[in-house]
Amino acid sequence: MNKRPLYFDYAATTPVDERVIQVMVRCLGFDGNFGNPASSSHAFGQEARRSVERARQQVAELVGAQSEQIVWTSGATESNNLALKGVAQARSGSGGHVITSLIEHKAILDTARQLEDSGVAVTWLAPDAEGLINPQAVREALREDTFLVSLMLVNNELGTVNDVVAIGEIVREHGALLHVDAAQGSGKVKIDLARWPVDLMSFSAHKVYGPKGIGALYVGERARPRLSAQIHGGGHEGGLRSGTLATHQIAGMGAAFELAAQSFDDELAKIDRLRNRLLEPLLALPGVRINGSATQRIPHTLSLTFNEGEFNPAALGASIAFSATSACNSANNTPSHVLLALGHDARAAGRTIRLSLGRFTSEQDIDEAVRLIKAACATAPAFWVTTP
Numbered sequence: 001m002n003k004r005p006l007y008f009d010y011a012a013t014t015p016v017d018e019r020v021i022q023v024m025v026r027c028l029g030f031d032g033n034f035g036n037p038a039s040s041s042h043a044f045g046q047e048a049r050r051s052v053e054r055a056r057q058q059v060a061e062l063v064g065a066q067s068e069q070i071v072w073t074s075g076a077t078e079s080n081n082l083a084l085k086g087v088a089q090a091r092s093g094s095g096g097h098v099i100t101s102l103i104e105h106k107a108i109l110d111t112a113r114q115l116e117d118s119g120v121a122v123t124w125l126a127p128d129a130e131g132l133i134n135p136q137a138v139r140e141a142l143r144e145d146t147f148l149v150s151l152m153l154v155n156n157e158l159g160t161v162n163d164v165v166a167i168g169e170i171v172r173e174h175g176a177l178l179h180v181d182a183a184q185g186s187g188k189v190k191i192d193l194a195r196w197p198v199d200l201m202s203f204s205a206h207k208v209y210g211p212k213g214i215g216a217l218y219v220g221e222r223a224r225p226r227l228s229a230q231i232h233g234g235g236h237e238g239g240l241r242s243g244t245l246a247t248h249q250i251a252g253m254g255a256a257f258e259l260a261a262q263s264f265d266d267e268l269a270k271i272d273r274l275r276n277r278l279l280e281p282l283l284a285l286p287g288v289r290i291n292g293s294a295t296q297r298i299p300h301t302l303s304l305t306f307n308e309g310e311f312n313p314a315a316l317g318a319s320i321a322f323s324a325t326s327a328c329n330s331a332n333n334t335p336s337h338v339l340l341a342l343g344h345d346a347r348a349a350g351r352t353i354r355l356s357l358g359r360f361t362s363e364q365d366i367d368e369a370v371r372l373i374k375a376a377c378a379t380a381p382a383f384w385v386t387t388p
C-alpha cells in the first residue's frame, strides 16, 4: 500500500478526534442515545434532548455566548445562508444595502450574489495589502439603507484575523447588524460574544475536530427579531431552523468544542512552535514570501508564494496534502479570488500553496515537509509556467 501523504490541509477539514467519535457512537444504536430530541413525552427523547442541550452549552462556552443563542445548522455554509438571506428577508420593503468583502468564503460570496440578484445592493470591500479589512473602509461604505455587514473572522486561505471588534463598534453606531463567519476562527482565536459587538456568527464542527455536516449560527438579541427562517417544517430551534436534530452530530460538535476550549492555550503554543519550525527554513529559500499580515494572524494557516521558475508544486502532490484551492478554486480551476484581491496575478497564484497545521501535526511532519518542499524547488523546470 502506498504511504499516505503528510497532512497539511487542516484548514480544509480536520479528522474527528477519537474522543469525539466515542461520544458520537453512543448516540446511534438501540442501546445508545438514539431517541428523537423532539419526543418530549418519553425517556428516549428526553435523554437525546439532554445531549443536545449539553452540546449547545459546550459550543456556547467556547465562544462566550448563552446557550439559547446557538442555533444548530448543517454547517457554516448553511449558517451563512441563514444569516444573510434570513436578515434580508425579515426586512419590510425591498432593496437595501449589504457590505461584505472580496475575500470571503464562497458560502458568503455566492449568497451575497444571490441577494444582489434579488435587488439588494452589495458593496464588495477589497482587503488592504495585508489581507485585512480596514474598519475605516467599512465606515466609509455604510449607507443609510445598509442593514447588514458580513465579514469573516479568520481568512481560510491566508490565516489573517480581521478586527471584528473595531468593525462591530462602527456597525453598531450605525444601527446595522454584523455577521461574522468564524468557521476558521473558533478554537484558534479567543472569541467572546458576551463582549464583542457581533450579532450573528457562523461555526462549523469539522474545522474543529468534529464531524462534517453540523454547524451552528449564533443569534444575538439584536439579530433575533430581524432573522427569518430559511428551512421550514416543525418549528425546531425556536422556529429558526426546522428538521429533526442530529443528536450524534450535535453531541460530536459539543464534545469537539469543549475539547477545543480545554486544549486552547497548549494547542496554540504548540502550533506556534511548529509554524516557526516550518517557516524559518522556507523563508531562507530565495524569494519565498508569506501572503497576508505577518502579525494579525493565526499560526495554523500559511499561504506562501514561491519565486518564478524555482518551485514546482506538482512535484509535491503525492507527498504532501496541501491546498490547491489556495492556488485555484478546485471546482472551476480559476485562480484564487483571495490572491487576486491581494493583487497577485494568475501566475503568482499558481506559485502559491496553503499549508495548514493542526492537532496531529508533529515535528517530524514539519521536518519532512521542509525537506520535500526544498526538493520541489530544486526540481523546478527552468521555465516552469502556470496556465492561467
Ligand SMILES: *Cc1c(COP(=O)(O)O)cnc(C)c1O
Pocket: 011, 074, 075, 076, 077, 078, 105, 107, 152, 154, 155, 156, 181, 182, 183, 184, 203, 204, 205, 206, 207, 213, 214, 215
Ligand atoms: C469551511 C468554511 C465554511 C463552510 O463550512 P461547512 O461547514 O463546510 O459548510 C465557511 N466559511 C469558512 C471561512 C470556512 O472555512
